[in-house]
Amino acid sequence: MATDVEIINWLTELGMKVEQEKSNVYFQINISPPLGGPTVAIIRPQPNSKYYIITTSVEIADNVDKSKLKEIMLDLMRMNVEFYLTPQDKPKEINIAKLVFSDLTKNELLETILRVKNSAYLVFTYLYNT
Numbered sequence: 001m002a003t004d005v006e007i008i009n010w011l012t013e014l015g016m017k018v019e020q021e022k023s024n025v026y027f028q029i030n031i032s033p034p035l036g037g038p039t040v041a042i043i044r045p046q047p048n049s050k051y052y053i054i055t056t057s058v059e060i061a062d063n064v065d066k067s068k069l070k071e072i073m074l075d076l077m078r079m080n081v082e083f084y085l086t087p088q089d090k091p092k093e094i095n096i097a098k099l100v101f102s103d104l105t106k107n108e109l110l111e112t113i114l115r116v117k118n119s120a121y122l123v124f125t126y127l128y129n130t
Contacts, residue, residue, distance in 0.1 A: 001102050002109070007042060007052075010106050031113070038120040041112055044102075052104075054095035054112050058123040060085075072126045081119045102117055 004027045011018050011031050020030040027044040043053040060069075069091065076083045081098050085091035096119045098112050 001050075002104055004044065007109065010109065014110075038117055039115055042113075049102075051099050051101050053099055054116050055095065055098055056068060056116055057093050057095045057119045058093050058120050058127070059093055060127065064091075064127060068126055072123055075122055075126075076119055079119050081115060081120065083119075094118060096123070 001043060008018055008020075011029075015034045017032045017034060019030045021030050021040070021041070025043050025045050026047050026049070028041055030041050032039045032040050038056050038058075040054060040056045043055065044051070045053070069085070072094065073083065076094075081096050083094055083096045086093050086095060092130065096116055098116050100108065100112050
């Protein structure tokens with residue numbers, strides 16, 4: 001079972017920028033690549049939680065076409081990540097997440113971070129054609 005300290009050490013070893021976040025959850029770190037990129041949070045809600053939530057979010061411009069949002073949501077489903085729009089009536093943000101149990105290996109952690117980060121890049125590409 002991976003511990004919070006091990007996860008921090010694994011990511012630090014890779015040269016990632018790791019910042020501990022003070023929040024209303026038991027454990028949260030925000031990570032980003034050394035040269036920048038989307039910030040990904042790794043969260044363990046309670047001390048006895050046996051899982052981590054790996055998550056990020058992307059802001060949505062006011063003038064985004066609803067059909068474009070539908071395409072984005074279909075592709076996020078294909079990428080096997082959870083997502084939700086906030087607020088639901090006039091979305092301003094797409095939140096992307098993947099849950100993993102704490103018995104993960106270094107490679108499983110990296111693959112999950114990459115999946116969440118690539119999902120954010122997919123959303124950026126759809127929204128801003130970059």
